[in-house]
Amino acid sequence: MISKLFQFKGGIRVPHYKDISNQESVTPAKIPSRLVLPLHQHIGEAAEPCVNIGDQVLKGQKIANANGYVSAPIHAPTSGIIEDIGDYPIAHPSGMSALCIVIQPDGKDQWAELESRAKDYTSIDPSHLRNIIRRAGIVGLGGAGFPTFIKHNPGPNGSVDTLIINGSECEPYITCDDALMRERADEIVCGILIIKHALNAKRVVIAVEDNKPEAFQSIKKALDEFDEKTIEAVQIPTLYPAGSEKQLIYTITGKEVPKNSLPIHISVVCQNVGTTAAVYRAIHHGEPLISRYVTITGDIGQPKNLEVLFGTPIEELVEQCGGVKGTVRRLIVGGPMMGFAMHQLNLPVIKTTNCVLIDAESSKVFREREFAMPCIRCGSCADACPIGLVPQQLYWHSKAQEFDKAQDYHLYDCIECGCCDYVCPSKIPLVQYYRFAKAEIWKREQETQKADTARQRHEFKQFRVEREKAEKAEKHRQKKAALEAKTNAKKDDTKDGVKDDKSDPKKAAILAAMERAKAKKAEAKTKPQNTDNLTDAQKHLIEKIDARRTERRAAESKLPAGKEDERRSERREAESSRETPNKDPKE
Amino acid sequence: MLSAIFVLGLLALVFGLILGFIAIKFKVEGDPLVEKIDGLLPQTQCGQCGFPGCKPYAEAIAADEADINQCPPGGETTIIALADLLDREPKPLNPENGAESETTVVYIDEQTCIGCTLCIQACPIDAIAGAAKQMHTIIESECTGCNLCIPPCPVDCIHIKPIGITVDTWRWDKPIAIAEAKS
Numbered sequence: 125m126i127s128k129l130f131q132f133k134g135g136i137r138v139p140h141y142k143d144i145s146n147q148e149s150v151t152p153a154k155i156p157s158r159l160v161l162p163l164h165q166h167i168g169e170a171a172e173p174c175v176n177i178g179d180q181v182l183k184g185q186k187i188a189n190a191n192g193y194v195s196a197p198i199h200a201p202t203s204g205i206i207e208d209i210g211d212y213p214i215a216h217p218s219g220m221s222a223l224c225i226v227i228q229p230d231g232k233d234q235w236a237e238l239e240s241r242a243k244d245y246t247s248i249d250p251s252h253l254r255n256i257i258r259r260a261g262i263v264g265l266g267g268a269g270f271p272t273f274i275k276h277n278p279g280p281n282g283s284v285d286t287l288i289i290n291g292s293e294c295e296p297y298i299t300c301d302d303a304l305m306r307e308r309a310d311e312i313v314c315g316i317l318i319i320k321h322a323l324n325a326k327r328v329v330i331a332v333e334d335n336k337p338e339a340f341q342s343i344k345k346a347l348d349e350f351d352e353k354t355i356e357a358v359q360i361p362t363l364y365p366a367g368s369e370k371q372l373i374y375t376i377t378g379k380e381v382p383k384n385s386l387p388i389h390i391s392v393v394c395q396n397v398g399t400t401a402a403v404y405r406a407i408h409h410g411e412p413l414i415s416r417y418v419t420i421t422g423d424i425g426q427p428k429n430l431e432v433l434f435g436t437p438i439e440e441l442v443e444q445c446g447g448v449k450g451t452v453r454r455l456i457v458g459g460p461m462m463g464f465a466m467h468q469l470n471l472p473v474i475k476t477t478n479c480v481l482i483d484a485e486s487s488k489v490f491r492e493r494e495f496a497m498p499c500i501r502c503g504s505c506a507d508a509c510p511i512g513l514v515p516q517q518l519y520w521h522s523k524a525q526e527f528d529k530a531q532d533y534h535l536y537d538c539i540e541c542g543c544c545d546y547v548c549p550s551k552i553p554l555v556q557y558y559r560f561a562k563a564e565i566w567k568r569e570q571e572t573q574k575a576d577t578a579r580q581r582h583e584f585k586q587f588r589v590e591r592e593k594a595e596k597a598e599k600h601r602q603k604k605a606a607l608e609a610k611t612n613a614k615k616d617d618t619k620d621g622v623k624d625d626k627s628d629p630k631k632a633a634i635l636a637a638m639e640r641a642k643a644k645k646a647e648a649k650t651k652p653q654n655t656d657n658l659t660d661a662q663k664h665l666i667e668k669i670d671a672r673r674t675e676r677r678a679a680e681s682k683l684p685a686g687k688e689d690e691r692r693s694e695r696r697e698a699e700s701s702r703e704t705p706n707k708d709p710k711e
Numbered sequence: 712m713l714s715a716i717f718v719l720g721l722l723a724l725v726f727g728l729i730l731g732f733i734a735i736k737f738k739v740e741g742d743p744l745v746e747k748i749d750g751l752l753p754q755t756q757c758g759q760c761g762f763p764g765c766k767p768y769a770e771a772i773a774a775d776e777a778d779i780n781q782c783p784p785g786g787e788t789t790i791i792a793l794a795d796l797l798d799r800e801p802k803p804l805n806p807e808n809g810a811e812s813e814t815t816v817v818y819i820d821e822q823t824c825i826g827c828t829l830c831i832q833a834c835p836i837d838a839i840a841g842a843a844k845q846m847h848t849i850i851e852s853e854c855t856g857c858n859l860c861i862p863p864c865p866v867d868c869i870h871i872k873p874i875g876i877t878v879d880t881w882r883w884d885k886p887i888a889i890a891e892a893k894s
Contacts, residue, residue: 164878164879170879214878216878216881217881217883218876218878218881220876220877220878220881221878222877222878496886553886556883556886557885557886559883560882560883560884560885560886562883563882563883564882564885566882567882568788571753574754574855575752575753575754576754577853578753578754578755578756578836578853578855579749579754579765581836581837581838581853582754582756582764582765582835582836584837585834585835585836585837588837
């Protein structure tokens with residue numbers, strides 16, 4: 125059954141240079157003297173190390189945990205000792221260093237205890253399958269590195285219409301997927317069946333560009349061996365960028381992925397062949413993702429594909445491929461269209477490294493980029509754009525930093541495929557302008573967000589200060605009022621206590637009670653108790669004591685009267701100063 | 712002639728009433744221009760413009776009492792944005808207010824901090840955590856780099872540090888322009 129294919133707009137024909145590196149069969153690269161594993165090898169949050177320096181690790185043992193939902197764990201590619209956890213140069217366009225785990229291999233290559241092998245994947249629940257894939261640290265091996273388990277969620281419907289397996293590998297020079305399809309077609313087919321089960325896909329298509337007939341035949345053969353009729357193998361025309369997700373989906377289904385949405389929104393899932401094989405190894409063998417096929421090509425002795433452990437320095441791979449012809453001008457990580465240039469070889473291979481392209485000084489294939497000439501508005505870029513954008517307008521606005529206008533021309537739909545760049549007769553580095561514009565817009569957006577939070581926090585602080593002031597003032601006022609009331613009451617008592625006696629029954633009652641108490645006291649004073657049956661001696665003693673008492677009272681009353689009052693006022697002052705401690709000097 | 716005057720007068724009255732009603736019904740609280748200007752300012756509340764915060768500066772600009780080139784943290788970007796909004800000519804940053812510099816944050820040398828709370832009172836956005844006689848610390852993710860906390864510190868334990876670029880915050884540069892490349 126040959127299904128109808130659709131032709132996407134634009135695209136370019138580029139010389140593919142694939143036969144440089146796909147002549148030899150793939151061999152495993154040697155275990156290097158040390159492995160440097162960056163913690164950020166995928167899209168999303170960087171992984172978090174779960175080992176310490178000096179720990180002994182085994183092959184396949186987890187050394188870093190996934191940090192959040194969009195993240196992936198990292199496993200030790202071979203057995204050895206954790207030598208360091210620190211900043212090392214990584215393959216990143218910035219040329220900067222990032223946190224890496226360094227393993228010194230012990231040469232034994234001893235496996236850790238692996239996850240139990242699944243005998244029959246069809247009996248496993250899809251969500252459990254996704255968990256195994258997640259734990260195996262599998263990310264998209266096509267280049268973007270999006271955690272695979274997220275893609276394997278069929279969504280609320282419980283099924284997807286189309287599962288597309290991407291074996292098109294449209295960029296020049298890269299042949300790692302080609303080699304994988306030639307050599308491990310059975311693994312790919314098994315992997316496809318697992319993903320099909322996980323997604324409950326109605327239609328499964330494996331797409332291979334027609335410049336890879338051997339790979340296509342190999343896949344066909346594997347499908348025949350498995351007697352698998354549900355998977356269609358399709359040859360698609362060779363046209364860059366046919367392997368880009370959105371273009372491939374259009375080619376196969378004729379559906380366009382809408383702006384700002386994902387393929388799953390139109391019920392399509394697209395998966396690279398390398399990822400598919402990794403899924404097979406995780407489910408059937410319990411192996412985590414620790415190696416991949418990498419194309420080593422360009423100006424070197426023997427360009428070829430190697431099966432490389434993650435963390436292997438590119439330098440050692442180049443050595444194994446016959447070394448550089450002459451001196452290195454730069455190396456390109458990824459393909460020549462979408463990759464980025466680096467200027468040192470001591471960089472580790474990570475999960476998304478599909479190709480390393482060496483450009484030597486003496487190179488005849490690559491030339492130093494010519495100086496850009498002014499745009500002549502020829503419109504070639506618009507013809508080449510596979511998205512249907514107007515690259516020249518984007519260029520003008522990005523260059524003039526008129527980012528609003530660039531966004532009006534759908535800057536964010538640009539996939540940075542480099543077609544416009546390639547066809548430009550003036551050799552303008554268009555994609556660089558778009559990357560710059562996107563970065564600048566993103567930066568400004570972040571700044572605005574930060575300013576907004578700062579404004580909110582500032583306004584809240586002002587509100588808080590005002591509120592505290594008001595609270596303090598209120599407290600002060602209340603205290604003052606209470607004090608005034610007290611003094612007023614006292615004044616009332618001393619001034620006109622008698623006058624109000626009759627009018628206020630309460631006061632009258634109090635006064636009456638006081639009178640009664642006084643009378644009682646007086647009575648008690650005049651009438652000493654327990655004096656009925658005292659002896660004469662006792663009576664005499666009491667009289668004596670009474671006499672002494674009266675004498676002392678008379679002496680005390682002679683003392684200066686002011687002294688006692690003075691002491692009391694002093695005490696009051698001390699108390700009042702204690703009541704208002706640490707007063708703010710500003711107030 | 713009389714009827715025409717009458718009709719026109721009536722129309723004027725009706726429209727006047729409608730306009731008057733609308734003016735009351737849809738009255739805009741506050742000055743929307745001030746809000747717009749304030750939205751463009753970087754909200755560091757640093758006071759380098761000579762006003763006690765971004766909002767007062769925005770009010771001054773709206774009232775035409777201040778120029779648009781007095782905000783060093785915002786720099787050229789802010790000046791251009793303000794010029795666009797107010798339909799004025801952009802001009803270079805006034806050197807009296809300071810120079811445009813890289814955004815920084817501050818950090819407290821916690822060994823030296825005596826817990827006096829003076830910096831907490833100075834911080835315009837409450838980005839310093841701490842209490843009296845307790846060690847203070849800067850909430851770095853909130854710090855706007857206004858440096859207002861530095862002068863009040865009695866033991867000089869607050870220092871400026873630049874926000875370093877990491878692999879995650881790195882951005883592509885603008886390609887070199889054609890004329891520059893030629894020369």
